[in-house]
Amino acid sequence: MLALVIAGLVLLPIGQLVTGLLDPDWTRWGQLWATRLPTLLENTLLLVAGVGVGTFLLGTSYAWLVTAYDFPGRRVFEHALLLPLAVPSFVMGFVYLATFDFAGPVQRQWRAWFGSEVAFPNIQSTGGVVLVMTLVLYPYVYILARAAFQEQAASTFEAARVMGYSRLQTFLRLVLPLARPSLAAGTSLAMMEALTDYGTVSIFSYPTLTEQVVIEWEGRWDGDFAVEFASMLLLFALGMVVLERALRGRAKYYQAGGSRGRHPSRKHLRGGQRWLATLLCLALLSVAFILPTAQLTSWAISEMQAPSVGDWDTAVYTEYMTNSVRLAGYAAGIVVVLALLVAHGARATSIGGQRPLVRGIVRLVTLGYALPGAVIALGVLLLVTPIDHQVTDFLETHLGRQERSLIFTGTMTGLLYAYIVRFMAVGYSSIDASLEKIKPSMEEAARTLGARPWRVLWRIHTPLVSTGLAAGSILIFVDVMKELPATLLLRPFGMDTLALWSYFLARESFWEAAALPALSILVVGLLPVFVLMRLGGRGLS
Amino acid sequence: MTAVIQFRNVSKAYGSDARAVQSVSFSVERGTIFALLGASGCGKTTTLRLIAGLEHPDQGEIRLDGQIVAGKDQHTPPEARQIGMVFQDYALFPHLSVAANIGFAVPKLSNRERRERVETVLELVGLPDLHKRFPHQLSGGQQQRIALARALAPQPSVVLLDEPFSNLDAARRRSTREEVRSILKKAEMTAIFVTHDQEEALSIADEVGVMRGGEMLQIGSPQAIYLRPVQRDVAAFVGEANFVPGQAHGKQVECSLGSLPLAVEAEGTVDVLVRPEMIDLQPDPNGPGLIEQVQFLGYDQLVKVRLNPNLLLNVRTRTWLEWTPGMRVNTRIRGGVIAYPRNGSTQPA
Numbered sequence: 061m062l063a064l065v066i067a068g069l070v071l072l073p074i075g076q077l078v079t080g081l082l083d084p085d086w087t088r089w090g091q092l093w094a095t096r097l098p099t100l101l102e103n104t105l106l107l108v109a110g111v112g113v114g115t116f117l118l119g120t121s122y123a124w125l126v127t128a129y130d131f132p133g134r135r136v137f138e139h140a141l142l143l144p145l146a147v148p149s150f151v152m153g154f155v156y157l158a159t160f161d162f163a164g165p166v167q168r169q170w171r172a173w174f175g176s177e178v179a180f181p182n183i184q185s186t187g188g189v190v191l192v193m194t195l196v197l198y199p200y201v202y203i204l205a206r207a208a209f210q211e212q213a214a215s216t217f218e219a220a221r222v223m224g225y226s227r228l229q230t231f232l233r234l235v236l237p238l239a240r241p242s243l244a245a246g247t248s249l250a251m252m253e254a255l256t257d258y259g260t261v262s263i264f265s266y267p268t269l270t271e272q273v274v275i276e277w278e279g280r281w282d283g284d285f286a287v288e289f290a291s292m293l294l295l296f297a298l299g300m301v302v303l304e305r306a307l308r309g310r311a312k313y314y315q316a317g318g319s320r321g322r323h324p325s326r327k328h329l330r331g332g333q334r335w336l337a338t339l340l341c342l343a344l345l346s347v348a349f350i351l352p353t354a355q356l357t358s359w360a361i362s363e364m365q366a367p368s369v370g371d372w373d374t375a376v377y378t379e380y381m382t383n384s385v386r387l388a389g390y391a392a393g394i395v396v397v398l399a400l401l402v403a404h405g406a407r408a409t410s411i412g413g414q415r416p417l418v419r420g421i422v423r424l425v426t427l428g429y430a431l432p433g434a435v436i437a438l439g440v441l442l443l444v445t446p447i448d449h450q451v452t453d454f455l456e457t458h459l460g461r462q463e464r465s466l467i468f469t470g471t472m473t474g475l476l477y478a479y480i481v482r483f484m485a486v487g488y489s490s491i492d493a494s495l496e497k498i499k500p501s502m503e504e505a506a507r508t509l510g511a512r513p514w515r516v517l518w519r520i521h522t523p524l525v526s527t528g529l530a531a532g533s534i535l536i537f538v539d540v541m542k543e544l545p546a547t548l549l550l551r552p553f554g555m556d557t558l559a560l561w562s563y564f565l566a567r568e569s570f571w572e573a574a575a576l577p578a579l580s581i582l583v584v585g586l587l588p589v590f591v592l593m594r595l596g597g598r599g600l601s
Numbered sequence: 602m603t604a605v606i607q608f609r610n611v612s613k614a615y616g617s618d619a620r621a622v623q624s625v626s627f628s629v630e631r632g633t634i635f636a637l638l639g640a641s642g643c644g645k646t647t648t649l650r651l652i653a654g655l656e657h658p659d660q661g662e663i664r665l666d667g668q669i670v671a672g673k674d675q676h677t678p679p680e681a682r683q684i685g686m687v688f689q690d691y692a693l694f695p696h697l698s699v700a701a702n703i704g705f706a707v708p709k710l711s712n713r714e715r716r717e718r719v720e721t722v723l724e725l726v727g728l729p730d731l732h733k734r735f736p737h738q739l740s741g742g743q744q745q746r747i748a749l750a751r752a753l754a755p756q757p758s759v760v761l762l763d764e765p766f767s768n769l770d771a772a773r774r775r776s777t778r779e780e781v782r783s784i785l786k787k788a789e790m791t792a793i794f795v796t797h798d799q800e801e802a803l804s805i806a807d808e809v810g811v812m813r814g815g816e817m818l819q820i821g822s823p824q825a826i827y828l829r830p831v832q833r834d835v836a837a838f839v840g841e842a843n844f845v846p847g848q849a850h851g852k853q854v855e856c857s858l859g860s861l862p863l864a865v866e867a868e869g870t871v872d873v874l875v876r877p878e879m880i881d882l883q884p885d886p887n888g889p890g891l892i893e894q895v896q897f898l899g900y901d902q903l904v905k906v907r908l909n910p911n912l913l914l915n916v917r918t919r920t921w922l923e924w925t926p927g928m929r930v931n932t933r934i935r936g937g938v939i940a941y942p943r944n945g946s947t948q949p950a
Binding site (some may be wrong): 491500501502504511515523 | 697761
């Protein structure tokens with residue numbers, strides 16, 4: 061029951077948005093269709109599709125390269141290729157923009173060499189946004205693909221080789237299809253990230269549906285219409301979830317025993333080939349991590365020596381840092397506890413029955429991850445604003461208090477609520493995955509030994525899923541550190557975070573000033589990457 | 602009343618499947634080791650889980666120590682039943698040490714009492730020095746005995762064991778099951794265990810219940826189950842069986858093995874149960890039997906003897922007797938035999 065209550069609370073703000081579909085303002089939709097909407101749709105679809113294709117190709121091919129071949133530096137690259145995961149996409153976005161923009165160093169050099177007649181490809185284009193997001197998001201595919209390839213039984217691979225298939229043929233005809241559930245999961249994650257992205261597209265002035273939600277709301281042209289608009293994105297999100305299921309096909313491909321012990325032997329590359337492989341890895345890592353980080357570092361150093369925006373103030377930095385860490389810490393803690401209760405309450409057991417309905421409802425809590433933060437923020441606002449007003453009115457009339465202290469929108473509560481809705485999926489998936497691995501006999505044994513269900517949860521299940529709990533909370537922590545749109549719409553007055561600070565500066569092209577907070581987020585973001593390196597992708601799907 | 606467990610017409614079905622347990626009734630006396638024997642899917646594990654409270658019966662009534670724990674509108678959860686259970690995979694908690702695993706079973710004791718209890722049960726299962734180890738540091742046999750110690754720690758009224766020896770290798774199995782029996786006897790514990798291995802059931806249990814298709818076919822001592830099975834099916838499942846057609850007249854039965862004494866009286870057209878080890882062979886160039894095949898098994902050998910075109914007998918003999926295919930033999934039956942009416946499942950009279 062508790063699981064259902066929590067799931068209900070998480071779904072409530074999303075449900076609020078559905079009301080936006082009931083009575084559409086057709087005049088506004090007509091205007092929008094005549095003006096921006098076709099572009100928004102086209103841009104969004106191109107972005108999501110482009111990122112899908114890009115991350116699939118990069119992630120899968122590099123995962124195969126490090127799994128099937130041996131070359132100098134492979135052990136290092138195998139892990140290092142995950143590093144771009146730590147870079148918030150809007151940060152990658154502004155670094156690329158600053159570097160390749162008309163006024164940037166690359167184009168200046170270009171003009172110096174070729175004159176201003178020879179056009180340089182415009183970075184502020186569909187291609188540019190897709191490139192930047194692909195570089196940040198390919199690790200989602202890479203890590204799941206690598207885990208899937210490694211889990212495949214050597215015997216399967218060897219059987220195909222013995223039948224006369226080449227390494228490449230085996231890869232295309234056997235390894236890829238077998239890894240389909242993981243590849244689908246990774247690619248859909250990347251596509252959802254692209255759909256829900258706000259920071260990158262707004263910095264690139266690349267209008268998408270997600271960005272339009274914020275504009276509709278921030279512009280305050282029409283609050284109701286913003287909700288209607290957001291509810292349309294709800295349909296997109298549902299579409300993504302359905303697509304993911306369809307791509308996944310049969311959820312699991314079982315491997316006959318012995319898959320753990322032995323992996324297919326790696327082919328040792330020789331001569332030029334081996335250095336080519338090394339070079340390929342180094343190239344990707346450079347453009348996706350090393351160069352952007354180096355650029356950020358150099359900006360941050362020059363900013364601290366000679367501030368470009370106002371005076372350097374440690375107190376301000378500390379304040380933003382504290383805000384970010386507090387929000388992220390609270391959100392991670394709350395989400396993980398709620399996710400544990402939900403996943404635990406909904407799991408199928410012999411004692412409690414199969415509960416397919418509860419499980420179905422509870423699965424919906426993962427929907428939040430497919431929704432842009434701005435959409436969730438609107439749902440939360442729609443839900444809590446009336447409550448806030450009721451409470452303040454009550455206080456005014458009955459207690460004669462004059463100050464309008466808003467319990468949700470005036471404090472972190474509303475924002476935390478949005479984070480919970482948005483990132484519940486992250487916590488739920490990592491915990492549910494660990495829970496499913498616990499044999500039912502564990503609970504049965506504990507129960508026959510006299511333990512009540514709560515004691516079983518506390519003494520048996522919680523310790524056994526501690527890895528999942530840790531992985532989930534770190535991932536959520538970093539996701540919140542990077543979060544922009546929900547924070548933008550719901551933060552209490554005067555409360556800024558590192559991400560917002562960096563974003564505001566970057567939007568005004570103060571690259572140097574934006575670099576320090578960006579770098580701080582990036583460093584914190586390395587934490588989960590190290591965790592993932594150790595888990596090898598098991599906590600992500 | 603000393604019955605620790607009583608089943609009265611208990612039925613349980615899963616989904617739309619055939620009934621897993623069909624109107625089963627039996628009771629187990631205090632201090633008895635009771636084996637539920639049957640092939641996989643016969644309902645024996647479901648029966649065990651019904652006792653533990655891990656399943657609800659659809660019909661019928663289960664009593665533990667005289668108290669109704671499952672019945673109409675009544676379901677005592679597993680944690681309130683005071684039973685111990687040893688799972689097929691042992692279900693030791695991997696994150697807890699041996700002492701903590703056992704201590705988990707007795708949370709209400711003071712620390713000192715708990716330590717003492719842990720010592721006592723570890724002593725009982727013969728592994729007094731392992732309390733600091735973790736489950737993954739134990740061998741299969743040790744894990745099994747720790748699981749047993751954990752089940753015994755709260756001094757339950759009954760211990761349930763689900764296929765307790767199936768995860769052990771063949772060499773270990775025989776010695777472990779003797780140990781388990783002696784531990785249970787030393788603790789004066791009532792125990793019910795589930796097995797598909799008839800040798801296991803016959804050798805450890807004081808009483809055996811044979812199940813098939815969710816029904817309890819026969820309950821009795823190992824000797825009764827083996828020597829006087831009430832049904833052909835029980836006879837065929839418990840041990841190897843030859844069925845020889847014959848005509849029964851009260852205490853005698855006429856068949857191709859001659860006129861044999863019946864252990865239980867019968868009349869009419871019957872199938873006669875002859876266990877392979879009940880048959881003695883004598884070399885006889887004019888004997889009715891022809892040896893077709895000999896399988897040497899080490900401690901004994903299995904000889905297939907053709908008596909007539911429709912009857913091939915399995916015979917087990919000692920290995921010092923040398924038999925070769927093509928030899929002609931005479932047969933002699935030791936002891937009384939059991940006869941089952943042809944085309945019917947009613948019990949022999």
